[in-house]
Amino acid sequence: MFTLSDGPYGEATPLELPAEPLAVVRFTELRLSDLGTAVDTSIAALREAFDADALVRTGPAIAIYRGDPMTLFDMELGYPVQDPPEGELLFGGCRIVPSAVPDGPALASTLTGSYEGLGPAWERLHDAMIAQGRRPAGVWVEVYHDDLQTTPAHQQRTDLFLRVAD
Template sequence: MIEAPRIVRIAEQLTAVIPFAIPRADIAKVMGPGIGELMEVVKAQGIGPTGPWFSHHHQMDPHIFDFEIGVPVSAAVKPRGRVKESRLPGGRVARAMYTGGYEGLGAAWGAFEKWLVTNGHAPARNLWECYVTDDVTELNRPVLGGE
């Protein structure tokens, strides 16, 4: 399901995003149109994307998703429509690769969270998924403390 998680140190990443605060059930409705809008803007400005698209969740709530969909970019995006500049955080991050369909992501995150607790890591409130391919998702969760 997921490869063995590991702790990595990453640099902050400049991104172009569309923010959302929506009921969990509406997530599938906004993803496709949002990615299309993002790609149109960053390609028109010649700044990307420089990597796979992602969803960055600021905190996990069972009912309301407070998150951004975005792409990494080579320069700051000039805001247009719903698209604005943002950043993925740098620092210590727990990371694992999940291979499988969307329907298995919940279980993958469950296994990942179990690994964090079992190994004594204190996760931050935010997390993100990078959609590397249609069936490979990079799971990322900043961890607090430790150096």
């Protein structure tokens, strides 16, 4: 089970991210305008893998971003799993591959509400890190605790983890 799901977290809660095993769909050189399609495609492929019993989900959906979210960035979208795939699995036209949460020091925060609030929430967390005299490592992690189809937008919980440069 994803070990950081106990939150919610304060504005900038220091913690250590665990190297939790994941099954993900990986994207490179995305732009913000590509994000919706990438997320929809990934979630559909991963659900197909779960329905086929190829993977056993053990926690909420996770997105890991690397790079500059305002230009080009890489993203992995997936779930913690009981056993990560050995190699790649093909479902829904996507390659599902093993990965892990990028372990190490981080600051955490929680957004309660619509995904439209993610930009300002990330900005607050980044500003808090800089105010503490720390530097970001270029890795952002989002954990989505709710099903968008059944949870009203104002009640959705997303935990944010900003990796700190060692």
